[in-house]
Amino acid sequence: MLKFQIASTLVVGFILAGLSIANAQTLTVTVLDQQGQPLADAVVSxxxxxxxxxxxxxxxxxQVDTLFNPFVLTVPAxxxxxxxxxDNIRHQVYSFSAAKxxxxPLYSNREAPTIDFNEAGIVVLGCNIHDHMRAYIxxxxxxxxxxxxxxxxxQLTWAAADSATLRVWYPGLSETITEEFQRELTDAATELTVQLPVTIQRQETPELSPLQQRFNRRKGG
Incomplete structure (x- = not known):
């Protein structure tokens, strides 16, 4: 069972548009970081x-330019x-996450292994060869x-007449990886803004050492 909870100190703003309840309608959710900046790669459910x-x-x-792509992927169980x-180099992808x-094994760009993700949860990915590589499923x-x-x-579609809960997850939201913000949807909300107490998370390729730069110059020459 996933633990999807977060403290009530999160800032949430509702913008309600339209008074009629349609059978199915689009809900546009905007997620902001703690500085009020748009937050990409948040999972909205x-x-x-x-x-x-x-x-x-x-x-x-x-895996592109020694980075996972995308940084966050969502899939149904x-x-x-x-x-x-x-890439033109080998990678060795792994996860220690309980969900999967x-x-x-170390593999090249001639292969594309597959993994079945049958259990709901958050899967943190890494590469044994490149420590800076990190992503989430x-x-x-x-x-x-x-x-x-x-x-x-x-943008998500929901029937406003139904009981529903909005859930938002982002890396670093809590020390517990599965925790997420949640809010009951009880009205015909068509737009919603959620501000999370997080800073932007991303993968960053480390700078090459002088030896690596010299090797690349010689290889390119």
């Missing part, structure tokens, strides 16, 4: 007690994820989950 079907075509977690390597511990148990874009926004 609608929870009505229903669950999603696994993605028939699966999903992809790539039961989905198969491919791990292609688009695994390790892929949010295996959702909810009705719908979307990752926010560069503007910090995600």
């Amino acid at each position: 609608i929870d009505t007690g229903q669950t999603q079907q696994p993605l028939a075509g699966g999903a992809i977690m790539d 039961g989905t198969t994820v491919r791990f292609p390597n688009s 511990p695994f390790e892929l 949010y295996v959702t148990p909810h009705t719908e989950s979307q990752v926010t874009n560069a503007a910090g926004q995600a």
Whole structure:
């Protein structure tokens, strides 16, 4: 069972638009960081007690320029994820997360191993070769989950007449990886802004050492 709770000190603003309750409508959620800046890569979910079907075509977690791509991926439980390597060097992907511990042997860009994610939870990814590589797979148990874009926004569809809970997750929201912000949706909300007490998380490629820079120059020459 996932633990999806967060303290009530989070700042939440509602912008209600429209008075009629449609059978199904779009909810636009904007997520901000503690500085009030748009927060990309937050997972926004609608929870009505229903669950999603696994993605028939699966999903992809790539490795590009020694970074995972995307930084945050959300998939329904039961989905198969491919791990292609688009770099010209080898990677060794692993996770120690309770939802899906695994390790892929060192592999090149000629391979694309697959992993089945059957249990809902948060899966933290790393690479045994490159310590700066870090990413997350949010295996959702909810009705719908979307990752926010560069503007910090995600759009979800819900039936306003139904009882529903809004849930928002982001890396570093709490010391407990599975905790998330939650708020009951009881009105015909079409727009909602959530501000989380977090700073922006991202992968960053470390600067090359002088020896590595010299090697790359010689290789390029």
